[in-house]
Structures are given as C-alpha cells and as structure tokens.
Amino acid sequence: MPEFPYSRLRRWPDVEAENLQAYDATDLLLVDRALALAAERGLDGSEIAVIGDEYGAITLSLTDAGLRGIRVHQDLATGRRALARNAAELGIDGFSAHELAPSLLDGARVVLLQLPKALAELEEIADAVARWAATDAVLVAGGRVKHMTLAQNEVLGRSFGVVQAQRAERKSRLIVASEPKEVPVVSPFPVTAEHEGLTLVAHGGAFAGAKLDIGTRVLLDVLGVSRGGALRQAQGPGSGEGPSWVAEPVEASPTSPTVLDLGCGTGALAVSYALAHPDARVIATDRSAAAVASARATVAANGVADCVTVTHDDAASEVPTASVDVVLLNPPFHLGASVHTGAATRLFEASARVLRPGGELLTVFNSSLGYRSELTRLIGPTEQLHRTPKFTVTRSIRRS
Incomplete structure (x- = not known):
C-alpha cells in the first residue's frame, strides 16, 4: 500500500x-x-x-x-x-x-x-x-x-x-x-458559575471555563456594562470606584443595532451586552463547538434567547458584509500550543468585512502585542480607551 x-x-x-x-x-x-x-x-x-x-x-x-x-x-x-x-x-x-x-x-x-x-x-x-x-x-x-x-x-x-x-x-x-470505570449518573459537564448577576455555563473545552477571564472583565468595564448587564455611570477621576473612560455608545442604526461578539467563548460579552441593551440584535460566534455549546447554555441561563443568536463559524464567514454596527472582540493569541498573532489578524480582517462604514470594533488584547497600528490599517482610525501593564482596550472606526 x-x-x-x-x-x-x-x-x-x-x-x-x-x-x-x-x-x-x-x-x-x-x-x-x-x-x-x-x-x-x-x-x-x-x-x-x-x-x-x-x-x-x-x-x-x-x-x-x-x-x-x-x-x-x-x-x-x-x-x-x-x-x-x-x-x-x-x-x-x-x-x-x-x-x-x-x-x-x-x-x-x-x-x-x-x-x-x-x-x-x-x-x-x-x-x-x-x-x-x-x-x-x-x-x-x-x-x-x-x-x-x-x-x-x-x-x-x-x-x-x-x-x-x-x-x-x-x-x-x-x-x-x-x-x-462506572461513571456518575449525571455528567460533570457543563459547569455553571455566577458572576454578579451573570450566569456563565461552560463545557470543558471552552476558554476560561465558567470563570470570567481578565480580558473580558476589562472590556466590560470599558463598555460600562456590569456582569449583570446594567449600564453604570462613569466614575470621576480619582474616585477609586471604577473607570472614568467608559466608552460612548456607537451611533445606532435606524433600526435596532446589530452587535457581533466575535470569538464569543462562553458568551459573557454577548449576554452582558444584551442584558444592558435589550433593543440590540446580538450575534455570538466562535469556531469552537465547545464554546458554542457553552454560549448557547449561557444565553438560555440568562434569559436572552430572544435577542442573542449563537453560531458555530470561522471568522464570522456566515455574517453578511457591512451588516454589523458593533464588533466586540477579545482575540486569542495562540494557535493550538503555539503563540501566533495570525489568529487575531484573521479576526481583525473579518471585523473589517462585517462592519458597516462608521461601525465600531472594540478590542481588548495583551498590551505587549501592540495591535493598534494593525487595527488602524485593517479597520480605520483607532484610539486607545484604556491600558494597563497587561491589557489594552481600543476602539476602531470602520472607514468608508
């Protein structure tokens, strides 16, 4: 043979x-x-x-x-x-x-x-x-x-x-x-955890499990969305109670805004946004089947199935071009066991395709990666909203 x-x-x-x-x-x-x-x-x-x-x-x-x-x-x-x-x-x-x-x-x-x-x-x-x-x-x-x-x-x-x-x-x-061996009657997965009013459900293969990963926490804070979905008021400088750099909301479409959680994981960003903006149409997509199953369970657990759709897809390939008002993105920086920025670049390119002109990409990433110039090149004008030694949050406006 x-x-x-x-x-x-x-x-x-x-x-x-x-x-x-x-x-x-x-x-x-x-x-x-x-x-x-x-x-x-x-x-x-x-x-x-x-x-x-x-x-x-x-x-x-x-x-x-x-x-x-x-x-x-x-x-x-x-x-x-x-x-x-x-x-x-x-x-x-x-x-x-x-x-x-x-x-x-x-x-x-x-x-x-x-x-x-x-x-x-x-x-x-x-x-x-x-x-x-x-x-x-x-x-x-x-x-x-x-x-x-x-x-x-x-x-x-x-x-x-x-x-x-x-x-x-x-x-x-x-x-x-x-x-x-003989297995327990009830499977140990998925697991569930509560985070200040947000319920996360996770299968074993979902990134961060039922925890709220640090990058997602930072992006939620910048968005001014609490774990339970309520909008918070920005705190004044030096208040010590929260960020003073809460992002202004994107100018909405004539109809309900369409928001894409790209690489949604367990669905924390999508569900939190939907709870805070019940008029929005939210799409959550991930290339991991374990993440998609987790996000669907998270959506159901938080009662937002009417406004959040979860799909198993690669780089939003099934989302129509220029159909999205806001993209939320916490990109991976690994491909399997290898550190490689190519995965993030593919998601930036996908964001550029699906965003309407004037739409926003809100991204959180490891500060050491320095994606700002790449975001400007692929999406449009990019500003830094927040930076810590570990994470940076940027907003990119899709150029016409």
Missing part, C-alpha cells in the same frame, strides 16, 4: 505559514497504533472514533488504509472545513462527522485522541468515552512531550482503571487508557 501523502494536507481555512504544518508526529503515532489495534482486535472502521483530529491527518490516513465508517469529532470549525477540503482534494470518503455525543462513541472499541490543552476538556472527553463507548474500549491519547503533564494521566485515571504512558518517539508520546 502506498504511503499516505501527509505533505498534501493543508490547514486552510486556518492560518497557514511555513512553520505551521497540517500534521505532526503525534498523528503518525496514533495512526500506527490504531492500525495495530484494528488488526489485533479484528476491527473495521465503524468501531473506531477519532477526537481532536486537527486537519484530518488521522481520519484520512486510516480511511485510506481501508478502515471505513470511522466517526470523527473536531471541536474547531476550521478543522472541520480543513478535513472536508483535504478529503475532497485526496478523493477520500467513508467517514462521518459527529459532535461530542453518544452517536460519536456508541459501540466504539478504539478511541483516538489528540490531547487537548485544557485538563477540563480532557476530563469531559474521558468521561464521554467511559460513558458511551463499548465496555472494552481503549482510549489512545497522544501529544507532544513538551506539552504533556502527569496531571493528564491523573485525569484519565478518573474514568479508566488502567492508564499507561508509552515510550516517547519523535518527541511525541501516547497514553493508553483501558478498563472504563
């Missing part, structure tokens, strides 16, 4: 660069172990599930090797689109996409996992495998050695009786978990 053409895989529509590949050594180790287990257990592809296959390297390689019917779950919309594009480019079919749900794992005897960064996400996945997969299921999890910790073994040990780390190869390592 010819060797699978990994070099033909692309990351598109995710960021592409010379130092960013569409596969890694962990993918290759997982494929090799899956082929060995399939031969040993006499499995076909319908008994194999793949979780976290970033751009399709695992799924497509195994399907190309004759294992038909593999089920795959990818959290990111970019990964889902890359898998579909790579499959079409290589002429490979015979697999199916699923959410992290019983349909993904029912009857699965081998589950392959690219280890996620967050322990909470790993915990939710491990619980799902133990809960829904076959009683003799084996979970083979892999990652780059430099990103692996003993805590991952401990998390897997909560759901599996046997957890064995394998010898490292090519700077990657596999962990094999077997003998699924």
Whole structure:
C-alpha cells in the first residue's frame, strides 16, 4: 500500500505559514497504533472514533488504509472545513462527522485522541468515552512531550482503571487508557458559575471555563456594562470606584443595532451586552463547538434567547458584509500550543468585512502585542480607551 501523502494536507481555512504544518508526529503515532489495534482486535472502521483530529491527518490516513465508517469529532470549525477540503482534494470518503455525543462513541472499541490543552476538556472527553463507548474500549491519547503533564494521566485515571504512558518517539508520546470505570449518573459537564448577576455555563473545552477571564472583565468595564448587564455611570477621576473612560455608545442604526461578539467563548460579552441593551440584535460566534455549546447554555441561563443568536463559524464567514454596527472582540493569541498573532489578524480582517462604514470594533488584547497600528490599517482610525501593564482596550472606526 502506498504511503499516505501527509505533505498534501493543508490547514486552510486556518492560518497557514511555513512553520505551521497540517500534521505532526503525534498523528503518525496514533495512526500506527490504531492500525495495530484494528488488526489485533479484528476491527473495521465503524468501531473506531477519532477526537481532536486537527486537519484530518488521522481520519484520512486510516480511511485510506481501508478502515471505513470511522466517526470523527473536531471541536474547531476550521478543522472541520480543513478535513472536508483535504478529503475532497485526496478523493477520500467513508467517514462521518459527529459532535461530542453518544452517536460519536456508541459501540466504539478504539478511541483516538489528540490531547487537548485544557485538563477540563480532557476530563469531559474521558468521561464521554467511559460513558458511551463499548465496555472494552481503549482510549489512545497522544501529544507532544513538551506539552504533556502527569496531571493528564491523573485525569484519565478518573474514568479508566488502567492508564499507561508509552515510550516517547519523535518527541511525541501516547497514553493508553483501558478498563472504563462506572461513571456518575449525571455528567460533570457543563459547569455553571455566577458572576454578579451573570450566569456563565461552560463545557470543558471552552476558554476560561465558567470563570470570567481578565480580558473580558476589562472590556466590560470599558463598555460600562456590569456582569449583570446594567449600564453604570462613569466614575470621576480619582474616585477609586471604577473607570472614568467608559466608552460612548456607537451611533445606532435606524433600526435596532446589530452587535457581533466575535470569538464569543462562553458568551459573557454577548449576554452582558444584551442584558444592558435589550433593543440590540446580538450575534455570538466562535469556531469552537465547545464554546458554542457553552454560549448557547449561557444565553438560555440568562434569559436572552430572544435577542442573542449563537453560531458555530470561522471568522464570522456566515455574517453578511457591512451588516454589523458593533464588533466586540477579545482575540486569542495562540494557535493550538503555539503563540501566533495570525489568529487575531484573521479576526481583525473579518471585523473589517462585517462592519458597516462608521461601525465600531472594540478590542481588548495583551498590551505587549501592540495591535493598534494593525487595527488602524485593517479597520480605520483607532484610539486607545484604556491600558494597563497587561491589557489594552481600543476602539476602531470602520472607514468608508
């Protein structure tokens, strides 16, 4: 059998660069172990599930090797689109996409996992495998050695009786978990937390979990929106009770303003804005399926389902051009485990496309990144609203 053409895989529509590949050594180790287990257990592809296959390297390689019917779950919309594009480019079919749900794992005897960064996400996945997969299921999890910790073994040990780390190869390592344990009747996810009148709901893969991350707090303060959504009056200089630089609201459209929370996470910005501006039409979008599920639950928990719509999308690709009055953005500065500003640039470009002329982009970012000149170039005139040693908030006006 010819060797699978990994070099033909692309990351598109995710960021592409010379130092960013569409596969890694962990993918290759997982494929090799899956082929060995399939031969040993006499499995076909319908008994194999793949979780976290970033751009399709695992799924497509195994399907190309004759294992038909593999089920795959990818959290990111970019990964889902890359898998579909790579499959079409290589002429490979015979697999199916699923959410992290019983349909993904029912009857699965081998589950392959690219280890996620967050322990909470790993915990939710491990619980799902133990809960829904076959009683003799084996979970083979892999990652780059430099990103692996003993805590991952401990998390897997909560759901599996046997957890064995394998010898490292090519700077990657596999962990094999077997003998699924009995799971609690109620799944531990999603989790819920209260923040001064704002209820946040989070699945394991959502950034910051049910906490209110620091950047979001800063942006909410600048907007003059409390956690519970009420508008606050700006405090005078030196009052010590709050910011004196609360942003003036954007000039509204003739109809109800349209506000986009781009990269919404658990939905804290979208829901807080909707509570403070019940006349607004708010769209919350994120490329993470875990974030989208969390945001939808947050919207429901705060009673704003009538004015907030949550979508799973990549860089607002489904939002019409020049249709938005305000974009709220707390951009990521990582691509997977790599620090890379390309993810933020894509969201700035998306903001430029969806904003109407004169519309506003309100952004919070790490002060060390210095995005102001880039925002001016891509969006329009940009002013600094607030700066701390850690975070900067800017307002950019979309040029005509």
